[in-house]
Amino acid sequence: MKDLELCEQYGFDYIDIQSECLDRDLAVGKTTLEALGTWFETHHLKMLSYNALCGFNMKATQAERRKVLDQLDEIIYRCGILHCDTIVVVPSMDLQTDATRAQIRKDAVEVLQAALEHCRPHKIRLSLEFCGAPAMSINRFEDAYAIVNDVGADDLGITLDQYHFHAMASGWDALEKADGRKIFIWHLNDMEDLPCGAPYNDDTKRLWPGEAAGCLDHQRYARALKQNGFMGDVCTVEVFRPEYYRLTQEENIRKAAEVVKKHVARYWENAV
Template sequence: MKTGFNEGCNRFCKNHSVMEDLELCEKYGFDYIDIQSECLERDLAEGKYTVDDLAAWFADPNHKLKMLSYNALVFFNMKQTQEEKDAVMARLDRIIGICNKLQCKMIVVVPSMDLPVHATIDEIREDAVAVLRDMVKKAEPHGIRLSLEFCGAPGMSINRFEDAYAIVQEVDSSMVGITLDQYHFHAMASSFDNLEKADGKKIFVWHLNGMENMPCGAAYNTDEKRLWPGLPGDCLDHKRYADTLKKIGFEGGVCTMEVFRPEYYALSNEENIRTAAEYTKTHVEKYWN
């Protein structure tokens, strides 16, 4: 099992830089990085480097770190006007261009939140299937896969594993799968019974984290309640996640740390990445190898 680092872990650390993350992730032994869109766009706007500079880094044979995913194209579904729908596809075109330069073959897509209409689950599924099929037409010629990330919050339009999986099944494309984030899975009480019946090949990305033992669906149960996995107070059953992924045939091959905790943002970039690497490696050695 390879290890990955998601920039959610350190995106608000002082003087954060994607370019520095590449160096530090390689230094501390990560195999992959998920580059977060907000980090990339912030750095580009500040003129810290260009996409071509990042591309040159990845193209250098002396560097072993690879980009696992562009994380993410956010709020892709349930758009109410043609202008909004066109804007999503225009964003996808731009992201595909970036991914081609960075040798990245995965785009995480995140559902919309706080919908202006009272859509049913069936209506949301129908819309998401149609949009993802259109997105595949753009991404597939470039060999880029789309990974739908359900988000475990009441206001998200796709917030449980079983709903996301039903969408992916209906799209029925080898280019579309699911991002399984342990926090999101637990936060809205997704069903292990459904996960255990799923096709592991449909799970493209595995996000590792722990979390405080908060009530499912509580307004205060936010991403800030995430923890390094295995810390005191972590309520997640890590063995069950790992055993289930093995059982259903998960082939993603990467365990990627993703936490969003204010205390961790107080660390330096280097201390944050070093700590994330230690916890990720410990987790893989304990539950996977």
């Protein structure tokens, strides 16, 4: 709750609530879904997405797939209380089979089509987040985009995290040619200049966007999204660097607001 108050204080319009953070606070009684829903009704800050339904694809049995859809139903129920219309879905990792990209693509399409049937009565969208790690089953933008195209539904899009895009060397040509209307969420960050796919190139190497040690081409991200018709009108900041967790809540959120405002002014407003 303090995070929410501070985000509003420092000028944020939206927040992606992390499921593990929400589950933790609900479990120890720090808040309730109903209290959160009432808070969002009476404040400017709103939920951009419920982040996330993790490990949705490549299940070995129908029972495991059913469990994923049951979990989705619980998240849909929560979104109704929290006034949230977008759920991020994250692929499975460390598969126990030597699945090809084609097999992963086919399975993801089938699961996402079923998931959308659960979401549509509640007017909730799904946003597929590819994750730039070697062990992830969907780890590049072009693979995620192909899956979204195969499903071909307006209520399915992509979460574009700049770190994930770079970490497994997703192709700029694919992003620049993409239909920006299919990109629902844009996560800002920067990262240390490490080899793509290296086992030590993980979330702990993320940086605030604009840090001197960062290596990401922010101008190109902004230009690509503006030119391909990105309609989200929102960017969020997502960093998991351990030293940032050592800041106080207020220091962390104040810094996040500062770097995002500076980033938008420098890159998005001037992108052509």
